Amino acid sequence: MLMLDKLKFKTLEWTGDSLRILDQTRLPNEVTYLDCTKLEDVVSAIRNLKVRGAPAIGISAAFGVVIGINEQEFSSRHEFEQRLDHVISALANTRPTAVNLFWALERMKEVSGRSKEKDPEQVVQLLLQEAISIHEEDKWMCEKIGEFGADLLKDGDTVLTHCNAGALATGGIGTALGIIYTATWQGKRISVFADETRPVLQGARLTVWELQQQGVDVTLICDNMAAFVMKKKKIDCIIVGADRIATNGDVANKIGTYNVAILANFHKIPFYVAAPSSSFDPAISKGDDIIIEERGCEEVTDCFGSKIAPSGVKIYSPAFDITPAELVTAYITEKGVQSSKFNV
Helix, strand or coil: CCCHHHCCCCCEEECCCCEEEECCCCCCCCCCEEEECCHHHHHHHHHCCCCCCHHHHHHHHHHHHHHHHHCCCCCCHHHHHHHHHHHHHHHHCCCCCCHHHHHHHHHHHHHHHCCCCCCHHHHHHHHHHHHHHHHHHHHHHHHHHHHHHHCCCCCCCEEEECCCCEHHHCCCCECHHHHHHHHHHCCCCCEEEEECCCCCCHHHHHHHHHHHHCCCEEEEECHHHHHHHHHHCCCCEEEECCCEECCCCCEEEECCHHHHHHHHHHCCCCEEEECCHHHECCCCCCHHHCCCCECCCHHHHEECCEECCCCCCCCCCECEEEECHHHCCEEEECCEEECCCCCC
16 A cells, blocks of 8 residues: 555564554554454453544454454364354443444354354465455545545645544544545645544544644644634635445544534535445434443543543543534545435
8 A cells, every 4th residue: 555655653463472552542652563362352442542543443343353252262162152242242331432343243243154164274264365355455445535535625725624534543644634645646735724632632633643744734723723713714625534425425533523524514615524435324214213321530630631521520521522414515535525425
């Protein structure tokens, strides 16, 4: 992957017997890699945001299936099937909103289902091949999203983005940020305003960090500055990622995305959603049907070890919100730019 070689870090990679991930909870102060050698390592990494972003979660879960299966030896195919069900269930119960997690696990389950006549050792190899394929496909999809999206950007454009939909969130160059990288590599001068993205600050910690790594001109703003920036600065478009997209085009993404979409609509600024086709869920008809994950209270009341709210206060902490399709200018996928409902 030529474009991926331009990145100065790796989000995740299969080492041959373990999944190595960049621990995103330690960024930007520390670049630390974790080697996941057990199922519980992968489960913990996904649940505790050490690896995050819908595509990256799906890839990690696929390799997690292989790791979980390899922890045990089997005397029968029945034992293998029981263990596979346990592993998939453990991974599926980590985070409920990002559809790529369930999409990847379903693909792994289908591999086993198509191989009933094979012994467990053979099926494990097929599962590993599928996990590698899921990773490779994501690299390709990110590059195509980057190419299609870069066509929408002109030299000198300024983009506002929310949360992190970059290489840290995928197995490739990213979705929203992949577009910015591609445009930059084409020689276009692109500037970025990045929302901090409370409560876990994925924009401040992750988006700004990786854009700086690639030499992209980036300015960090607090979430509540977005409207003022749209009014006072030359924001040419907003590009965000997605964790799940319903068949009617409603978008589940990091909490605060809905705010940005409303502001973009008011200021008549194009609002683009960049996501692979694996993020579109044919089983969900509208955004209201998407399960919204609620995170722990400490993510709101504490900030990196320091308490910022009184003890005992009630907390509501949804990790995602729903942006209605009518606020989306277009969806940028590996298949092109879709200005209407995506046809899954």
